[in-house]
Amino acid sequence: MNLDPVPLTRAQRLALTTASFLFLVVATMSLGPLIAGSGWWWLCAFIAAGVLFSGVGLRALRTTAALVPVLELVVLLLLLTLVFSAGSSIALIIPTQGTFETFAQLISGAARTIEQQSVPAIPVPALTFALAFGVGVLAVLVDILVQTVRMPALAAAPxxxxxxxxxxxxEAGAEVPTLVLAAAAYLLLLRIDVRVRRRARLAAGDLDDDAATVVPPKRVPIASTLGATLGLAAVGILTASLLAASTPSISTSLLLGTPGQGTLFARGVSPFIDLGRDLRRPAPRPAFHYLARDGDRPYFTLLTLDRFEGEVWGVTEQAVDGDNTVDAMPRPDGLSSAVETSEHPIDVVVDEVRTTWLPVPYPATSIEGLDGSWFWDDGSLTVRSVDTNTAGQRYRVNRLEIDPTPAQLRAAPRDLPDELAPFLELPDELPAIIGETAASVTAGAGSPYDAAVAIQAYLRSNEFDYSTEAPVAEGYDGGGFDVIAKFLEVRAGYCVQFAATMAVLARESGIPARISIGYTQGSPSDDRVNGVQRVEVDTHDLHSWPELYFEGVGWVPFEPTPGRGTVPGYSRPGAGEGTNTPTQSAAPATPGASDRPDVDADRGLAGGTSDPFATNAWWIRGGSLTLAVIALLLIPAAIRAGQRLTRRRRIRAGEWAADAAWEELTATAADLGAGVADVETPRAVAARLGEREAFIAAEPRTALIALRDAVERERYGPAQLGPGTPGQDLLDELSVALAALAADAGPAERLRAALAPRSLFARVRRAFGERPPAGA
Structure with a gap:
C-alpha cells in the first residue's frame, strides 16, 4: 500500500477538491428521472461547492485535520440557513431557534412528500431541503475520504x-449518459490523485538520507501518463456502457424517450378508509370552522374513493401534477353551461385536523392563503399537499355551487364516455341480494336519475337504522360487497355502509358512482365575524356519501344515510313534479353519543390529540439530534480514554508495563502538540521533551528519565520489572510526566487534545495507508 509521507500543497488540494466536486454533482444527476426540473440540481451543486471548497480554505488556514469535517458541517448548516430560513436567521446565515423550527417543519414535509408523490416528483421546498442536506452530508464524506484519509478510491461509496x-x-433506473459521465468523473478523480501523489513525492525529495533511492525527474511528464489515463478512462466508460445496455434496471432512459411511471413514493392514504372506529368514539374534537356568506352550508370533501375491488374502496393512483396549482382550478367534468352555477367565498380556519388532504367543497374554483405546496387531482378536484398538512391552515376557498334541476338530471343521456367505464366496474361475482335489491328498488324508474332517487329513498326509509354498533356486533363492518350483502339483510349501519351500498347499487343499475370522504356542514355557533355567522365543524361531522355522474351535470352528491347531513333538493322524491312529497329532515338528526362519529388521531383524517408532546415535538427532535451530534463528537475522546485505561491496566499487571507507560507518554505529547513522532527512539523523544520548560524542574525530569530508561531496558535489555511495586512506580512517574506536559500546554491545546487527540487520528491515517509527517 502506497504511503504519503509529505503534506500536499494548496494547489494540489484544490485540484483534488475540484475533481471531487465534479464527481459528486455528476453522480447527483442520477436523480434526474425522479425529480422534475433542474433547479434542485443547481441548488445541490451550490451546497456541494460550498462544503467542499470551504474545506480547501480551512486547510489553507492550517486547521487541524480532525476539525475540518466538523467545520464543513457548520458551513452546511449556514448554507441551509441562507437558502431555506434566511428570514428567521441573524445576518441571513446564523441560525436561531426559529431556523431549527423551520428545519423541523421541512424535515416533516420531506417525509410527507416522499409518501405522497410519484415520479417525477415536484421539487417542493421540503424535498429540495432533504436533497440539499443529503448532498451536503455526502460532500463531507467524500472530502474525508479524499483529503483526510487520502483514499479517493473509496469516494465511490457515498x-x-x-x-x-x-x-x-x-424500472428505467439511472440514465445511461449519467452513468457514463459519473464513471469518467470518477476516473478523473483517481488520475488526479495519482499525479498529485507523484508531484508531492518529487517535491519532498529524499525521505531518508541513509536510504538508497533512484532520483526521478523533477516533473511528471504528461506524455508518460496520458496513455494510461486515456486507456483507463476508455475501459471504464466502455464497462459502464455495457453494464447500462445489458442491465434492465438501468438500460432505459427518460432522456432517450421512454418515460415510465414508477412509484418514487407511496400513496400516503390507505385505499380503504374504515370510519367505524372513528364514529364510535364519543367525545368530539374541533376539526375546523368557517365563515360562509349567503348562508352557504356545503359538505367538505377530503378525498374521493373511486375504485371498487370487491373488498375495499380505494383511490385511483395518480401522480401529483405540478401544474395543478390551487390558485386556479378547472370546471368540473361533465358540467355544461346550461346548468345554473354561482360562486361563494368561504373562509376556513383549521383547528385540529391534520391530514395531507384539504377539506374543500366540491367543486371549487380557487383557493387562496395556504401555506406549503397544494395541488388538485384530475377528475375528483380533491386537494392534497406533498410537503405539509392542514394543521393551522387559514384559507379562502371559492366554491362553485351547482344547482341542477330534476329535469336536467332526468334528461341526462344514457350513453357515457369511455373514460367513465372505471366508475361502473364491479366484481364479476356479486352476492345475489345486491343484484336483486337493485332490480327491485329501481323497477319502473324511467331514467338513471329516477333510479338514483329511488335508491336513496329506499336507504333512507324506515326499513333502515343508523347504528355504529350493529356492524361490529354482527361482524360486517367495512364497505366490501360481502359487507353490503350483510347490511342489506340486517339493515342497520352507519355512513360507510349506506354510501358504499348506494354506490354499488347505482353501478349495478348502470350509473357511474364514487364515494366522497369528508365532513357534513357542521353546526352554526352564536359567534359572528363582520356579520357573518361562524360555523363549527367537529369530528362528529366526519362523514361519507356517494356521488353519481350524469352527463351534462357532472358528479352529483346524494345523501342515503338517515339522520345525517342534508338531502339535496334535486334528489328528493317528487322534486320538480309540483308535489310536496315528505322527505327526511334537511337538518341532521343527532343520534346518541355512541352513534356520533369521532376521529382517532392515528388515522390522519382529523388529527387532534391530547398528546402533551405534540406541540413540543420539535424540541424532542432537536434535543435528540443535538445529543446525537455531541455523542458523535465525543467518540474520539471516548476511544482515547479507553486507550488510557488499557495502558494503565497493563502497567499494573506488569504486561510490558514500561512499553505501555511510554506509549501513553508519547501519545499524550502528540495530543498536546509537543512535536513527538512515533519513528523516534525513546532517547530522542526524551531529549526533545526535556528541552520543554515543564521538564526543567527536578521531579518531572527525573520521572521522564526513569520512563525512558525503563522502556529501553524492557525493549532492548534482559532486565524485567519485578513483581509488585515497579508497576506502581511507573504509574507514579507517568502521572508526574503527564502533569508536566499538561502544564506546558495552554487551555485551548488541552481542550483540543481531549476532543480531537492527534495520536488517535495518526493511527487512523496509518491504518488507511498514510503516514503522517514528523511532528504531526
Missing part, C-alpha cells in the same frame, strides 16, 4: 447513493 436510488424506484 457517490453511489444517488446513483443507486433510481434503480430501486423506477
Amino acid at each position: 457517490a453511489l447513493v444517488p446513483i443507486l436510488i433510481p434503480g430501486f424506484i423506477i
Whole structure:
C-alpha cells in the first residue's frame, strides 16, 4: 500500500477538491428521472461547492485535520440557513431557534412528500431541503475520504447513493449518459490523485538520507501518463456502457424517450378508509370552522374513493401534477353551461385536523392563503399537499355551487364516455341480494336519475337504522360487497355502509358512482365575524356519501344515510313534479353519543390529540439530534480514554508495563502538540521533551528519565520489572510526566487534545495507508 509521507500543497488540494466536486454533482444527476426540473440540481451543486471548497480554505488556514469535517458541517448548516430560513436567521446565515423550527417543519414535509408523490416528483421546498442536506452530508464524506484519509478510491461509496436510488424506484433506473459521465468523473478523480501523489513525492525529495533511492525527474511528464489515463478512462466508460445496455434496471432512459411511471413514493392514504372506529368514539374534537356568506352550508370533501375491488374502496393512483396549482382550478367534468352555477367565498380556519388532504367543497374554483405546496387531482378536484398538512391552515376557498334541476338530471343521456367505464366496474361475482335489491328498488324508474332517487329513498326509509354498533356486533363492518350483502339483510349501519351500498347499487343499475370522504356542514355557533355567522365543524361531522355522474351535470352528491347531513333538493322524491312529497329532515338528526362519529388521531383524517408532546415535538427532535451530534463528537475522546485505561491496566499487571507507560507518554505529547513522532527512539523523544520548560524542574525530569530508561531496558535489555511495586512506580512517574506536559500546554491545546487527540487520528491515517509527517 502506497504511503504519503509529505503534506500536499494548496494547489494540489484544490485540484483534488475540484475533481471531487465534479464527481459528486455528476453522480447527483442520477436523480434526474425522479425529480422534475433542474433547479434542485443547481441548488445541490451550490451546497456541494460550498462544503467542499470551504474545506480547501480551512486547510489553507492550517486547521487541524480532525476539525475540518466538523467545520464543513457548520458551513452546511449556514448554507441551509441562507437558502431555506434566511428570514428567521441573524445576518441571513446564523441560525436561531426559529431556523431549527423551520428545519423541523421541512424535515416533516420531506417525509410527507416522499409518501405522497410519484415520479417525477415536484421539487417542493421540503424535498429540495432533504436533497440539499443529503448532498451536503455526502460532500463531507467524500472530502474525508479524499483529503483526510487520502483514499479517493473509496469516494465511490457515498457517490453511489444517488446513483443507486433510481434503480430501486423506477424500472428505467439511472440514465445511461449519467452513468457514463459519473464513471469518467470518477476516473478523473483517481488520475488526479495519482499525479498529485507523484508531484508531492518529487517535491519532498529524499525521505531518508541513509536510504538508497533512484532520483526521478523533477516533473511528471504528461506524455508518460496520458496513455494510461486515456486507456483507463476508455475501459471504464466502455464497462459502464455495457453494464447500462445489458442491465434492465438501468438500460432505459427518460432522456432517450421512454418515460415510465414508477412509484418514487407511496400513496400516503390507505385505499380503504374504515370510519367505524372513528364514529364510535364519543367525545368530539374541533376539526375546523368557517365563515360562509349567503348562508352557504356545503359538505367538505377530503378525498374521493373511486375504485371498487370487491373488498375495499380505494383511490385511483395518480401522480401529483405540478401544474395543478390551487390558485386556479378547472370546471368540473361533465358540467355544461346550461346548468345554473354561482360562486361563494368561504373562509376556513383549521383547528385540529391534520391530514395531507384539504377539506374543500366540491367543486371549487380557487383557493387562496395556504401555506406549503397544494395541488388538485384530475377528475375528483380533491386537494392534497406533498410537503405539509392542514394543521393551522387559514384559507379562502371559492366554491362553485351547482344547482341542477330534476329535469336536467332526468334528461341526462344514457350513453357515457369511455373514460367513465372505471366508475361502473364491479366484481364479476356479486352476492345475489345486491343484484336483486337493485332490480327491485329501481323497477319502473324511467331514467338513471329516477333510479338514483329511488335508491336513496329506499336507504333512507324506515326499513333502515343508523347504528355504529350493529356492524361490529354482527361482524360486517367495512364497505366490501360481502359487507353490503350483510347490511342489506340486517339493515342497520352507519355512513360507510349506506354510501358504499348506494354506490354499488347505482353501478349495478348502470350509473357511474364514487364515494366522497369528508365532513357534513357542521353546526352554526352564536359567534359572528363582520356579520357573518361562524360555523363549527367537529369530528362528529366526519362523514361519507356517494356521488353519481350524469352527463351534462357532472358528479352529483346524494345523501342515503338517515339522520345525517342534508338531502339535496334535486334528489328528493317528487322534486320538480309540483308535489310536496315528505322527505327526511334537511337538518341532521343527532343520534346518541355512541352513534356520533369521532376521529382517532392515528388515522390522519382529523388529527387532534391530547398528546402533551405534540406541540413540543420539535424540541424532542432537536434535543435528540443535538445529543446525537455531541455523542458523535465525543467518540474520539471516548476511544482515547479507553486507550488510557488499557495502558494503565497493563502497567499494573506488569504486561510490558514500561512499553505501555511510554506509549501513553508519547501519545499524550502528540495530543498536546509537543512535536513527538512515533519513528523516534525513546532517547530522542526524551531529549526533545526535556528541552520543554515543564521538564526543567527536578521531579518531572527525573520521572521522564526513569520512563525512558525503563522502556529501553524492557525493549532492548534482559532486565524485567519485578513483581509488585515497579508497576506502581511507573504509574507514579507517568502521572508526574503527564502533569508536566499538561502544564506546558495552554487551555485551548488541552481542550483540543481531549476532543480531537492527534495520536488517535495518526493511527487512523496509518491504518488507511498514510503516514503522517514528523511532528504531526
